[in-house]
Amino acid sequence: MSSLPQSVSANPAATPGHYDVAIVGGGVVGSALACALRDSGLQVVLLDAQSREAALSRQQVYAVTLLTGRILEGIGVWDRILPRINTFRQIRLSDGDRPADVRFLPQDLNLDRLGYVAEHTPLLQGLREFLDKSDTVCCIESAQVEEIDYGRDEATVTYHHQGQTRQLQAQLVVAADGGRSPVREAAGISTRGWKYWQSCVTFKVKPEKSHEDIAYEKFQASGPFAILPLPGNRCNVVWTAPHGEAQALMALDEVAFRERLQERFGSEMGRVELASSRYLFPVQLMQSDRYVKPRLALIGDAAHRCHPVGGQGMNLGIRDVAALAEVLQSAQQRGQDIGALMVLKRYERWRKLENLTILGFTDVLDRLFSNDWWPLVLLRQVGLWGLRRLPPVKGIALRLMTGLLGRQPQLARD
Ligand SMILES: Cc1cc2nc3c(=O)[nH]c(=O)nc-3n(C[C@H](O)[C@H](O)[C@H](O)COP(=O)(O)OP(=O)(O)OC[C@H]3O[C@@H](n4cnc5c(N)ncnc54)[C@H](O)[C@@H]3O)c2cc1C
Structure with a gap:
């Protein structure tokens, strides 16, 4: 020693x-x-x-x-x-494809912001x-x-x-x-504790339009889909899905994945391009x-x-x-x-x-x-x-x- x-x-x-x-x-x-x-x-x-x-x-x-x-x-x-x-200065929560979402604003807490993305x-x-x-x-x-x-x-x-x-x-x-x-x-x-039936696929994207410093939590029956606004008008996505579905997302080629992503991402920010590799995390x-x-x-x-x-x-x-x-x-x-x-x-x-x-x-x-x-x-x-x-x-x-x-x-x- x-x-x-x-x-x-x-x-x-x-x-x-x-x-x-x-x-x-x-x-x-x-x-x-x-x-x-x-x-x-x-x-x-x-x-x-x-x-x-x-x-x-x-x-x-x-x-x-x-x-x-x-x-x-x-x-x-x-x-x-x-x-x-x-x-970020706004959080939007939505439930599936139901139209009404919940918008949290800094004014709700008498503040000028709601959080950060690092x-x-x-x-x-x-x-x-x-x-x-x-x-x-x-x-x-x-x-x-x-x-x-x-x-x-x-x-x-x-x-x-x-x-x-x-x-x-x-x-x-x-x-x-x-x-x-x-x-x-x-x-x-x-x-x-326990392991969840879900895993997360995470990656960064570059949207066509400005993300306007809005954070999204889009709840879907397969799991939450989160979009966090990053500097340089990029976004980080955390796509939660049952293990099999998450593995299938990882296995898709880039074109097919981008199509699935666009469906889930929605049209608010226009067309999205992948800006990183995809990573898979089990959840616990x-x-x-x-x-x-x-x-x-x-x-x-x-x-x-x-x-x-x-x-x-x-x-x-x-x-x-x-x-x-x-x-x-x-x-x-x-x-x-x-x-x-x-x-x-x-x-x-x-x-x-x-x-x-x-x-x-x-x-x-x-x-x-x-x-x-x-x-x-x-x-x-x-x-x-x-x-x-x-x-x-x-x-x-x-x-x-x-x-x-x-x-x-x-x-x-x-
Ligand atoms: C998909 C996903 C998304 C997430 N998103 C968020 C989010 O938006 N916000 C949030 O707050 N959290 C988020 N988290 C949780 C967050 O990632 C963790 O809570 C956080 O990284 C834990 O940090 P830590 O420093 O405790 O541990 P770690 O980041 O795991 O660091 C442990 C360190 O210990 C060192 N180490 C290990 N063993 C030894 C050893 N024997 N000797 C010396 N060093 C050792 C390692 O090198 C490492 O540097 C997310 C997690 C996942 C899976």
């Missing part, structure tokens, strides 16, 4: 190789936590299995809620990200650049965490980096290592039985996963980040051990129920709309009528979608 990391950024630990917080996983959620702790006085190490180039190259797009924007602004990183992403590359790049300027966060890229030993006073993290096995110590390990979370599995934390709902153990906390997809309808998954992870950062900083100010279960339970109590509520919301939304059974068609028509005609109902739905319902973290209030 070799000694200490030759890290990519400067090693800030007061005692070399000893940190307050070791974050495993440098996706959007893990990187955001490192950013949130940058000026906290805690010594932080962020380990990611991928090289920076590989991490940035992911072809994913996120609907970003107003709350996530506020949290990233509170962290101080939003100015780097906002100019590289798009802002590609993975500028979002992660903004976060990582913010860390590059830090003396208190050490980023170790291409570092695969292999084992964690949880001792009484600290955890020992063993990882593989540049052909060598290395170790470091931390008072607290945070698992931000994604849905399959090897850290969660190795810690013996069980999960509950998952909630970890526990978010914390002594010296361990789970955040982001390591703690929970939800159906992509409504674009909530990463946003929930950013709310975890704000909650955990607040709990850790307050414990540090009171001189408490940040890895103690008593401290970490405050984070779990805050986030577990809120996440479950959104997981349930996305599940109900998908099941309610993904079928043609007439009692449910009737029920959802009543629901959509309520959204159109009853402003308080519309306000609550919009506050839920934008993240403004529920406990607001300090970072979003600053």
